[in-house]
Amino acid sequence: MEATIQTTITVNGAAVTRAVPARQHLIDFLRETLGLNGSHVGCEHGVCGACTIRVDGEIVRGCLILAVQAHGRKVDTIEGLSDSGEIADLQECFHQHNALQCGFCTPGMLLAAHDLMRTKPRATREEIREYMAGNYCRCTGYHAIVDAIEEALARRGQVARARAGAKT
Amino acid sequence: MNARAELPLHAPGTQVDKGYIGQSVPRPNAKRLLQGRGAFVDDLRFPRLAHVVFFRSPHAHAKVKKLDLTKAARQPGVIACFDGRAVAEYCTPWVAVLGHLKGIKSAAQYAIAIERACWQGEAVAAIVAETREQGEDALAHVVAEWEELPVVTDMEDALSNRYVIHPDLGDNVCFKRELDTGGVDDVFAKADVVVEETYLFGRHTGVCLEPRAILADYNAAEHSLTVYHSTQAPNMMQDIFSRHLGIPEANVRVICKDVGGSYGIKVHVYADEMATAAISVMLRRPVKFIADRLESFLTDIHAREHKATVRLACTRSGEILAFDLDDLTAIGPYSVYPRTSGIEGNQVVNLTGGPYKHQKYRAKMHVVFTNKNLTCQYRAVGHPIAVALTEGIVDLAAAKIGMDPAEFRRRNLIADDAYPYTFPSGIKFEKLSHHKCLDRLLALIDYKGLRAEQAELRKTGVQRGIGLAAMIEVTNPSPAFYGVGGARISAQDGATLRLEPTGMVTVLCSVTEQGQGTEGIFAQIAASALGVTMDKVRVITGDTAVTPYGGGTWASRGAGIGGEAVLQAGRALRSNILDIAAVVLEMDKAELDIVNNEIVNRLSLESKLALAELGRIAYFRPDTLPVKFQAELTVTRHYTPREYGFTFTNGIQASYVEVDPDTGFVKLLKHWCVEDCGTLINPMLVDEQIRGGVVQGIGAALFEECVYDDAGQLLNGTLADYLVPMSGEMPDIVVAHVETPTKQSQLGAKGAGEAGTAGAPGAVMNAINDALVPFGARVTAQPFTPERILKALNKV
Numbered sequence: 001m002e003a004t005i006q007t008t009i010t011v012n013g014a015a016v017t018r019a020v021p022a023r024q025h026l027i028d029f030l031r032e033t034l035g036l037n038g039s040h041v042g043c044e045h046g047v048c049g050a051c052t053i054r055v056d057g058e059i060v061r062g063c064l065i066l067a068v069q070a071h072g073r074k075v076d077t078i079e080g081l082s083d084s085g086e087i088a089d090l091q092e093c094f095h096q097h098n099a100l101q102c103g104f105c106t107p108g109m110l111l112a113a114h115d116l117m118r119t120k121p122r123a124t125r126e127e128i129r130e131y132m133a134g135n136y137c138r139c140t141g142y143h144a145i146v147d148a149i150e151e152a153l154a155r156r157g158q159v160a161r162a163r164a165g166a167k168t
Numbered sequence: 169m170n171a172r173a174e175l176p177l178h179a180p181g182t183q184v185d186k187g188y189i190g191q192s193v194p195r196p197n198a199k200r201l202l203q204g205r206g207a208f209v210d211d212l213r214f215p216r217l218a219h220v221v222f223f224r225s226p227h228a229h230a231k232v233k234k235l236d237l238t239k240a241a242r243q244p245g246v247i248a249c250f251d252g253r254a255v256a257e258y259c260t261p262w263v264a265v266l267g268h269l270k271g272i273k274s275a276a277q278y279a280i281a282i283e284r285a286c287w288q289g290e291a292v293a294a295i296v297a298e299t300r301e302q303g304e305d306a307l308a309h310v311v312a313e314w315e316e317l318p319v320v321t322d323m324e325d326a327l328s329n330r331y332v333i334h335p336d337l338g339d340n341v342c343f344k345r346e347l348d349t350g351g352v353d354d355v356f357a358k359a360d361v362v363v364e365e366t367y368l369f370g371r372h373t374g375v376c377l378e379p380r381a382i383l384a385d386y387n388a389a390e391h392s393l394t395v396y397h398s399t400q401a402p403n404m405m406q407d408i409f410s411r412h413l414g415i416p417e418a419n420v421r422v423i424c425k426d427v428g429g430s431y432g433i434k435v436h437v438y439a440d441e442m443a444t445a446a447i448s449v450m451l452r453r454p455v456k457f458i459a460d461r462l463e464s465f466l467t468d469i470h471a472r473e474h475k476a477t478v479r480l481a482c483t484r485s486g487e488i489l490a491f492d493l494d495d496l497t498a499i500g501p502y503s504v505y506p507r508t509s510g511i512e513g514n515q516v517v518n519l520t521g522g523p524y525k526h527q528k529y530r531a532k533m534h535v536v537f538t539n540k541n542l543t544c545q546y547r548a549v550g551h552p553i554a555v556a557l558t559e560g561i562v563d564l565a566a567a568k569i570g571m572d573p574a575e576f577r578r579r580n581l582i583a584d585d586a587y588p589y590t591f592p593s594g595i596k597f598e599k600l601s602h603h604k605c606l607d608r609l610l611a612l613i614d615y616k617g618l619r620a621e622q623a624e625l626r627k628t629g630v631q632r633g634i635g636l637a638a639m640i641e642v643t644n645p646s647p648a649f650y651g652v653g654g655a656r657i658s659a660q661d662g663a664t665l666r667l668e669p670t671g672m673v674t675v676l677c678s679v680t681e682q683g684q685g686t687e688g689i690f691a692q693i694a695a696s697a698l699g700v701t702m703d704k705v706r707v708i709t710g711d712t713a714v715t716p717y718g719g720g721t722w723a724s725r726g727a728g729i730g731g732e733a734v735l736q737a738g739r740a741l742r743s744n745i746l747d748i749a750a751v752v753l754e755m756d757k758a759e760l761d762i763v764n765n766e767i768v769n770r771l772s773l774e775s776k777l778a779l780a781e782l783g784r785i786a787y788f789r790p791d792t793l794p795v796k797f798q799a800e801l802t803v804t805r806h807y808t809p810r811e812y813g814f815t816f817t818n819g820i821q822a823s824y825v826e827v828d829p830d831t832g833f834v835k836l837l838k839h840w841c842v843e844d845c846g847t848l849i850n851p852m853l854v855d856e857q858i859r860g861g862v863v864q865g866i867g868a869a870l871f872e873e874c875v876y877d878d879a880g881q882l883l884n885g886t887l888a889d890y891l892v893p894m895s896g897e898m899p900d901i902v903v904a905h906v907e908t909p910t911k912q913s914q915l916g917a918k919g920a921g922e923a924g925t926a927g928a929p930g931a932v933m934n935a936i937n938d939a940l941v942p943f944g945a946r947v948t949a950q951p952f953t954p955e956r957i958l959k960a961l962n963k964v
Binding site: 021023031035037038039040041042043044045046047048050077078079082091094095096097098100101102103104105106107110125128129130132133134135136137138139140141142143144145146 | 194195198199200201202203204205206208210211213301374375376377378379426427428429430431460461682683684685852853856859860861862863864886887888892893894895896897898900901924
C-alpha cells in the first residue's frame with residue numbers, strides 16, 4: 001500500500017481531512033479526491049497555468065505543489081471564488097469580451113487575473129500582458145483577455161473611487 | 169402593451185432580416201466555463217472506471233524482439249495488460265486513403281503496433297489499472313527488447329528511397345500530384361522578370377490545452393458502446409468505432425461534452441483512442457485514456473513540414489504571368505485515418521497564387537513517409553504554406569521591379585467584378601472582394617503614414633518592417649472534400665428546432681462546439697428566425713443519440729452549414745407556429761407575426777397570443793383545435809453546400825514588426841486582418857476567431873517547431889521546451905470586415921475560423937524581410953528564430 005499522510009486543508013472555506021498519498025499533487029487531490037474539477041490539468045509540469053489555484057492568498061500551480069504541503073493552509077479554487085462572488089466582476093468582463101473560447105485555461109486565467117488586479121490595480125495594457133504571460137491560452141490570442149482585465153480594473157477603480165468619495 | 173424586440177429588426181447587408189444577426193452577443197454557454205463548471209472528459213466520474221496508459225516505443229523505427237508484460241501485470245492495481253495482437257482481435261486495422269487523391273497509398277495501421285514501431289511514441293502495449301498512477305507505475309515493469317531499424321527523418325532522403333519504410337508499398341511516396349495549365353516554360357522563358365525562392369516550414373502541432381481524452385463505456389448486455397470523446401466529429405467517430413470494433417452503428421453513441429481546444433487536432437482517428445475503445449469492449453467496463461502533455465507532443469498529429477520552391481514570372485510593369493511550384497512534405501510513417509495526410513499538400517497545390525489573376529500555373533508535389541510522428545490536418549490546412557510562399561515570392565518580385573508591394577498586389581489581385589471565376593488550379597470562386605479588402609486594410613493601417621514612420625526610424629537605426637499577405641480560404645466544404653473519395657464523413661448537417669410547451673425553444677444541431685461560439689450563434693439564428701428572445705433558446709450539440717446526423721466542426725463549416733440548417737429549421741418552425749396561431753385566433757396566417765416571444769398582429773404589432781400559451785394549447789389542449797389539424801412544433805432541416813466545391817473566402821493581413829539586428833529578436837508591434845466571411849452573425853465571435861487564428865499563425869512563424877534529431881528523437885517534447893505564443897509578446901490585433909454574403913444559402917455566411925492562421929505567417933515573414941532590407945538579408949525558413957535571423961545577417 002502506498003504511504004498516506006493525514007492532511008487537513010481548508011478548501012473554499014471548509015476544512016477537509018483525508019489520508020493523502022505522499023506523492024499526490026494538490027491539483028489531483030482537489031480534482032480526484034474532492035471532485036473540484038474546475039481547475040484543469042494542462043501540462044503537469046508547471047508551464048501552462050491551467051491548474052492555477054490560491055494557497056493562503058497567493059496563486060500557485062496546483063501541479064507543482066503536493067497535497068500534503070497544503071496541510072493547515074487555506075486553498076481556494078474557481079468554484080469557491082465563483083460561489084463567493086469574489087471574482088464576479090472579472091467573470092462578467094471576460095464574458096462580455098468573449099475572453100475565453102474552449103474555457104480550459106479560463107479558471108487558471110481568472111485566478112491569475114484576479115491576483116494581478118489585487119497586486120497591480122493600476123496595471124497598463126503592457127503590464128497586463130507581462131503579468132499574464134504565465135498562463136497559456138491557445139484559443140483567443142490573448143487580446144480579448146487583456147481587454148477584459150483592463151475593463152475589470154477600470155470598473156474596480158471606479159468602485160474604489162466611489163467608496164472613497166462616499167467616506168469623505 | 170405591444171412588446172417590441174429590443175434589438176434592430178433589420179440587420180443590414182444580409183438576407184436574414186430580423187433580430188440578432190450581426191450583433192455581438194456574448195455566448196450563453198461561456199458562463200459555465202467561467203465558473204469552472206464545464207464538463208470535459210476528465211471531469212466525468214464513472215463506477216468501475218479503469219484507466220489505460222500506454223507503453224510507447226522509445227525508438228523511431230524498431231522491431232519488437234521481445235515484449236514481456238507478465239511483471240507489469242502483477243503490479244498493484246493492474247487489471248490487465250495487452251499487446252497489439254490482443255487488441256487486434258477486437259479492433260481491425262485501417263489504411264488511410266481516399267479515392268479522389270489518385271494513387272495515394274499507406275500501410276495498415278493497428279490500434280497498438282504489432283512487431284514494429286515506426287515512430288518514437290507509437291504505442292506497443294497497454295496497461296489498464298484501477299488508477300492512472302498505478303498504470304504509470306506498472307509501465308516501468310514492462311520488459312521490451314528492440315532491434316533498431318534504419319531511420320528516415322529527412323524529406324529528401326525519404327524521397328530518394330534510400331531506405332523504404334514500408335517495403336510492401338514499394339517506395340516512400342504516399343501521394344504525388346502534378347498540375348499544369350500548359351505554356352508555363354514558354355512564359356518563364358519570355359518573361360521580363362523571373363524570381364525564385366525556397367521556403368521551409370517547420371513541423372508544429374496544435375497544443376490543445378485539454379489533451380486528447382476519451383472514455384469508452386461498453387455495455388456487454390446490449391452490445392453497445394458509449395464513448396465520451398474530446399472530438400470535433402462525433403458522427404464520424406461513431407461510424408469508425410462501429411466498423412472497426414464490429415458493433416452495429418446504432419449501438420454506438422458518441423457524446424462530446426466540453427472540448428478544451430481542437431483546431432483540427434481532434435478530428436482524426438488516433439490509434440491509442442481506438443485501443444481504449446477496444447479495451448472497454450474486452451474488459452466490459454468503462455475505460456479512460458487522457459494523454460499527458462509529453463504523450464501529446466509525441467502523438468497528437470503534427471502538421472506542415474514542407475519544403476517548397478516557387479518561381480514567379482512577371483512583366484516589368486508588374487503583371488504576374490505565371491507561378492511554378494515544387495512542394496515536398498513529410499507525414500510520418502502512416503497517412504492519418506480517415507482524412508488522409510495527402511490533403512495538406514493537395515491544398516498547397518490548389519491554393520498557391522490563389523489571390524492573383526495570372527493564367528499559367530504548374531505545380532508538382534510529393535508527400536513522403538518518414539519515421540517521425542504522423543502529420544495531418546491542423547487549422548488552415550495547407551493555407552499557411554500556400555499563402556507564405558505566394559506572398560513571399562510576390563514581395564520578392566515587387567522588390568525586383570522596384571514597385572511598392574501594396575501597389576504590386578493591387579495590380580494583380582483578381583478584380584472584384586470578375587466573379588464567378590475559375591483559378592488555373594481548377595478551383596472556383598463564387599464571389600471574392602480582394603480589392604475592397606486591400607483598400608480597407610491600407611486605410612486601416614495608414615499605410616503611407618506607416619511607411620513614413622518606418623523610413624524615419626530607419627535613419628535612427630531602428631529596423632521596422634511592414635508585411636502584407638493576401639489570402640483565400642477554403643470554407644463550407646461540399647462532399648468534394650472527403651465524401652467523393654469514399655470517406656464516410658458527412659458534408660451535410662442538420663438542425664432540429666422544437667417549441668416547448670413553455671414557449672422555450674430547443675435547438676439540436678450536428679455541428680459541435682469547441683469554444684468557437686457555434687452554440688451561441690445557433691441561438692442567435694434560431695431566435696432571429698423565430699422571433700423570440702435569445703434567453704428562450706437552449707442549444708444542444710455533441711451527442712449522436714440526440715442530434716441530427718452531420719459532419720461536426722472542421723474546415724470552417726460550423727456557421728455556414730450548421731447555421732444554415734438552423735435558419736431553415738427556424739423558418740419552417742415559425743411557419744408551423746403561425747399555422748397554429750391562425751387556427752387558435754381564427755385569423756389569416758398572413759396577418760400574424762412572431763415578435764418578442766408573442767404572436768402579434770403583423771401590422772399593428774398588437775399582442776395576440778404568448779408563445780407559452782400557444783404551446784400549452786398545442787401540447788395539452790389539442791382537443792380545442794379542429795379535428796383535422798395537427799400541430800407540428802418540431803422541425804428538422806438539413807443543408808449541404810453543393811453549387812461550389814468550397815465556399816472560398818478572402819482577406820488580407822498586415823504585420824508591423826521591429827527586428828533587433830544585434831539579437832535577432834522580433835518584436836511584434838501590431839497586426840491587422842481584413843477578411844470577408846460573408847454574413848457576420850456575431851462580429852465579436854468572428855473577431856475572436858480571427859485573433860486566435862492569427863496568434864496560432866504567429867506561433868508557426870516565430871516560435872513553434874517539433875525538432876527531431878537524425879535518429880528520429882523529438883528533442884523538445886515538453887511545454888517548457890516547445891514554445892507557444894504567450895500574452896507578453898503578442899501584439900494587439902485589429903480586425904475589420906468586408907461582407908460579401910454567399911448566395912448559395914439564405915444565411916449567406918462563409919467560414920472564419922482559419923483565416924487568421926492562413927495569413928499570419930506570410931505577413932510576419934514579409935514584415936521581417938522588409939525590416940531586413942537595409943542588410944540585404946532574407947529569411948525563408950519558419951520559425952524565424954533569433955538564430956535564423958542572425959544567420960541571415962551573417963552574425964553567427
